[in-house]
Structures are given as C-alpha cells and as structure tokens.
Amino acid sequence: MSVDNGSYPLDGQSGSGASRPLQSAASLPRLMVRMACDSERAFSASVRLAELPRLVPFVPHEAPETSLDFDLRFFRDEGRALLATLDVQTTVQVECARCLQPMSLPLVGSSLLQFVYNDDQAEQVGDAREPVLVDAEGGVAISNLLEEEVLMALPTVSMHEHQCQPAWQEEVEDDGVEPLVERSERPNPFAALAEQWRTPGSKGSGKKGEDQ
Numbered sequence: 001m002s003v004d005n006g007s008y009p010l011d012g013q014s015g016s017g018a019s020r021p022l023q024s025a026a027s028l029p030r031l032m033v034r035m036a037c038d039s040e041r042a043f044s045a046s047v048r049l050a051e052l053p054r055l056v057p058f059v060p061h062e063a064p065e066t067s068l069d070f071d072l073r074f075f076r077d078e079g080r081a082l083l084a085t086l087d088v089q090t091t092v093q094v095e096c097a098r099c100l101q102p103m104s105l106p107l108v109g110s111s112l113l114q115f116v117y118n119d120d121q122a123e124q125v126g127d128a129r130e131p132v133l134v135d136a137e138g139g140v141a142i143s144n145l146l147e148e149e150v151l152m153a154l155p156t157v158s159m160h161e162h163q164c165q166p167a168w169q170e171e172v173e174d175d176g177v178e179p180l181v182e183r184s185e186r187p188n189p190f191a192a193l194a195e196q197w198r199t200p201g202s203k204g205s206g207k208k209g210e211d212q
C-alpha cells in the first residue's frame with residue numbers, strides 16, 4: 001500500500017565533478033620542468049580517459065566518455081628540488097579477481113612527484129615522493145604523468161563487493177592438477193629401449209586369433 005519513494009533524498013552532490021573544463025588530451029602540454037617549477041605552473045582540468053593510450057584498457061565499456069579530473073601544481077621546495085603535486089580522480093573498469101567479470105572502480109590517486117635527471121638521483125628520492133625521470137631535454141608530458149598516476153593507483157587485486165560466483169573453481173580441478181602429474185613423469189630412456197626390444201617378438205601373439 002505505502003510506496004516508499006521518498007526514502008533516498010538527493011543531496012545535490014551529483015554535479016560536483018563538473019567544475020573542471022574538459023580538454024582534449026592532445027592539447028595537454030609538454031613542459032620544461034625547471035621553468036614550470038620556477039614559475040609554479042598549475043593545471044586543473046578534465047580529459048577523457050580513452051584519449052590516454054595506456055589507460056584505454058581501463059575505460060568502462062558502459063561509459064566510454066568517462067573523464068579523468070586532475071590537479072597538477074609545479075613548485076620547488078626550500079632545497080630547490082623540482083616538485084609537483086598531482087591529484088587524479090576517475091572511474092576505471094577492471095576484472096574482478098573472483099568471477100573474472102568486469103567491474104567499475106572509483107579511483108583516486110595523489111602523489112608528490114620529484115623530477116630527476118638520472119637513476120642515481122631517483123634512488124635518493126625520499127619514500128614520500130615519487131621520482132619521475134625527465135626526458136633528454138628536461139621536459140615531461142602531462143599526459144604521461146596522468147597515465148603513470150592512474151596506473152600506480154590501480155589496486156593489484158579487485159573483487160566485487162557482493163558474493164559473485166568464483167570462476168576459478170572448475171579450472172583448478174580440470175587443468176591445474178593434470179599437467180603437474182604429466183610434468184613429474186619424465187620420459188625414461190630405458191623404457192623406450194625396452195619397447196624397441198619387445199616389438200619384434202610381440203608379432204606372433206597378434207596373429208594367434210587368426211589361426212584359430
């Protein structure tokens with residue numbers, strides 16, 4: 001009788017992601033890091049996930065227009081290190097580790113980047129910072145930074161929150177055990193030899209039935 005339509009009031013949060021201007025990934029600049037840090041360049045924008053080549057495998061099939069919001073701010077610290085803060089926010093599609101079906105995952109990444117010129121410098125970067133190797137001219141492409149940040153933020157294992165059907169159960173019984181046994185039975189060279197010796201003598205037994 002009573003239809004409970006009013007139990008989930010909207011809080012008005014649905015429009016919160018629309019504040020950043022949508023930009024094409026191709027228009028994202030490649031920056032000279034020293035200059036960007038010295039002039040404290042800052043970027044706040046939104047790009048389509050599908051326009052970042054390394055992130056194409058993670059674009060949700062049901063939402064191909066999914067965008068990635070980011071804030072990027074270059075600066076130097078008191079030690080003159082070349083730094084940037086990078087925050088990204090998007091939704092990715094990954095494979096559920098239990099049922100192997102696709103699942104959507106809200107993803108947030110946040111890093112303090114330190115730009116370095118070689119591997120020796122990278123090794124000296126503190127744990128709280130993420131070393132980023134600049135190219136031969138001392139530049140970085142913003143699109144590369146975004147790709148790296150999302151790939152780093154991806155969880156190594158994801159599973160549906162609901163109890164989905166495990167896809168691995170049958171495979172373990174059918175495929176997992178048998179190859180193991182096969183592998184442990186190494187071919188015995190003496191067995192092959194014995195087979196060769198036996199073959200000429202065994203002919204007679206096959207003809208026995210025809211004679212009778």
Ligand SMILES: [Zn+2]
Nearest residue numbers: 096099160164
């Ligand atoms: Zn699942």
